Amino acid sequence: MPSVVYAEHDGVEIGLDYYLPPGNxxxxxxxxxxxxxxxxxxxKAAWSHLRNAPEKHGLCMVTADYRLAPQTRMPGIMRDISACLAYLRSSAFASETGGRVDQSRVIVSGGSAGGWLALLLGSGVGFEASGLAAPEPPLGVCAIYPITDITAPFWTTPQHLAEYLDPNAQETSWCPPDSLRMQLYSYMLQEAIEQDLVIGDCGxxxxxxxxxxxxxxxxxKLPPTYIVHGTQSExxxxxADGAGLDVTFDVLTGIDHLYDKDPKYEMDNMYRWIWKLLQRA
Known part of the structure; x- marks a missing residue:
């Protein structure tokens, strides 16, 4: 699993890892x-289906970092994801991978906030407002339970600990490990300050x-897009339907947010969709 620095900003290196399939x-x-x-x-938090994608699905799997809020506001994050896509299309990445990648066929994906970033890259939404040129869109987008709008009530309504103390509250099968950043995330939900942290005073x-x-x-406009569940996704x-765009909406019931972290979920529907798109591209 080689690692590469794809961008640097104010001395902060921003990296990606890539995984190549067997063969030449x-x-x-x-x-x-x-x-x-x-x-x-x-x-580094690449779920098993992502790590298995090179060998199982013949894809070059790239997992990328971006600078985190609130130290970096949304325009800076947009700059990072655009730089990442540009790097994957560059001669430097072609050389890094020994000419193994088809740079004309890039699909952008992500889960939750990462799915939002994938949709932003695919559609070009937010780049002009950030003072940036929108990049050439990828071939397609796979957005897994994505955030799509931080003005929605989920992000603007305070959520308190009492809900999680209630034995009759909704069951869940997974919770991220504790960290200071996780505490920040929990505080953000409690106080409903996602906009303050991510947007802040950037204007x-x-x-x-x-x-x-x-x-x-x-x-x-979006390129062909695959979206897995989520009420905001609707x-x-x-x-997209109203605009005549090609969007596949895969609604899964009875599953948690971050469900694909569990190795039993191999995301076969998503990878079938990817290869159907690649075959007609």
Whole structure:
């Protein structure tokens, strides 16, 4: 699993890891961004289906970091993800991988906040507001239980500990390990301050990064996109349908957020969708 620094900002190196499939042929690239509300997480938290994708699905799997809020606000994060996509299309990455990658076929993916970043890269939403040129969109997007709008009630309504002390509250099968960043995430939910942490005083409204309104305005378009569940995702799917865009919505019931962390979920529907897209590209 080689690691590469794809960008540097104010002395902070921003890295990615890549995994190549066996053999010598050229392979498409699947770029994955981690979740964590843009406040925590790491490219090292690649679930088993991602680590298995090179050998099982013949993909070059790339997991990438980006600078975290609140030290970096949304425009800086947008700059990072754009730089990452540009690096994957560069001669430097072609050389790094020994010419093994098909740089014309890049699909961007991510879970939760990472799915939001994938949708932003795919649609171009938020780049102009951030003072950046939107990159050439990827071939496709896979957004797994993505955030799509931090102006939604989930992010603006305080959530308190009492809910988790209630034995009759909804069951769950997984919780992230404790860390200071996790405490920050919990505090963000408790106080409903995601916008303050991610947007802050950068002068850009949070709505500038909302996917569904951007698509509905016809100013932005998505490439072929696969989305797995989530109530906010329904707004994106409706907007995409209204704009005549190619979006597949896979609704799974009875599963938790971050369900694909469990090795039993191999995400076969997603990888089948990816290869159908690649075969017609």
């Amino acid at each position: 042929g050229k392979c498409p690239i699947l770029l994955w961004f981690h979740g964590g509300g843009l406040l925590m997480g790491s490219r 850009v409204p949070a709505s500038a990064y909302s996917i569904a309104p951007g698509i509905a305005s016809s100013k932005f 707004d994106v799917v409706r907007a």
